[in-house]
Amino acid sequence: VKILLLGSQHGNELLGEKLYAHILKHQPELADHVQYVVGNPEARRQRKRFIESDLNRSYNGRETTYEERRATYILDIIHEQSFDLILDLHTTTCVQPPCLIVPSIHPELARFLRACSLTRVVHINHAIAKTSLIGACPQAIAIEVNKNDVSPQLLSSLCADIHRFIKQEATHTKKQIYEVTELLAKGSFTESQAGQLVNFTRSSHGFYPILVGENSYKKHTDYLGFKADKMYEIEV
Numbered sequence: 286v287k288i289l290l291l292g293s294q295h296g297n298e299l300l301g302e303k304l305y306a307h308i309l310k311h312q313p314e315l316a317d318h319v320q321y322v323v324g325n326p327e328a329r330r331q332r333k334r335f336i337e338s339d340l341n342r343s344y345n346g347r348e349t350t351y352e353e354r355r356a357t358y359i360l361d362i363i364h365e366q367s368f369d370l371i372l373d374l375h376t377t378t379c380v381q382p383p384c385l386i387v388p389s390i391h392p393e394l395a396r397f398l399r400a401c402s403l404t405r406v407v408h409i410n411h412a413i414a415k416t417s418l419i420g421a422c423p424q425a426i427a428i429e430v431n432k433n434d435v436s437p438q439l440l441s442s443l444c445a446d447i448h449r450f451i452k453q454e455a456t457h458t459k460k461q462i463y464e465v466t467e468l469l470a471k472g473s474f475t476e477s478q479a480g481q482l483v484n485f486t487r488s489s490h491g492f493y494p495i496l497v498g499e500n501s502y503k504k505h506t507d508y509l510g511f512k513a514d515k516m517y518e519i520e521v
């Protein structure tokens with residue numbers, strides 16, 4: 286079983302790096318199955334989200350920006366080594382519980398969904414996923430954790446998930462699937478309205494906000510976060 290841990294697709298996010306260090310120190314038996322790659326080394330050095338374009342929107346086959354060239358390089362590594370699983374590890378400043386992000390609920394991902402103790406799964410059913418890593422690789426899953434929640438307990442729990450994946454074991458937890466078909470446009474909410482949204486909780490507007498935070502208005506994008514119109518539960 287071969288697993289790729291991809292850290293710092295966004296250079297200022299260190300979940301991957303911390304998880305890999307935790308594995309080497311506390312779970313060395315997992316290290317044989319795991320390879321760690323820094324997604325965006327230049328942005329990591331400069332502690333910035335990206336240099337020229339958001340790497341996780343740069344899997345588009347072009348080679349114009351530093352990140353587009355980096356995306357091609359990462360896909361080459363993935364194609365050469367036939368990984369069973371790619372964990373794309375992100376941290377966020379948005380206040381929300383840890384979640385998984387997938388481009389669809391397909392069989393290649395079921396084995397990790399079964400193994401993983403996280404129950405919230407965001408299904409991005411929107412064109413935005415196409416140029417992200419999870420859109421480009423069927424065996425990739427993104428994990429998003431609030432930066433203050435990256436504790437030794439959380440890292441141990443992710444190690445236990447990886448361990449179960451290797452052994453093909455299950456947690457028997459139900460998953461809540463939040464289906465995102467739209468982005469939350471900046472123009473549609475004022476900053477104070479956006480401030481009242483609670484991630485993963487159905488708002489009075491009828492949708493579940495996801496990855497909406499106090500920095501959303503400052504982001505380089507024209508959207509505040511994701512908008513899930515429905516949530517349903519599955520047993521994997």
Ligand SMILES: [Zn+2]
Binds near residue numbers: 294295298374375376
């Ligand atoms: Zn990120």
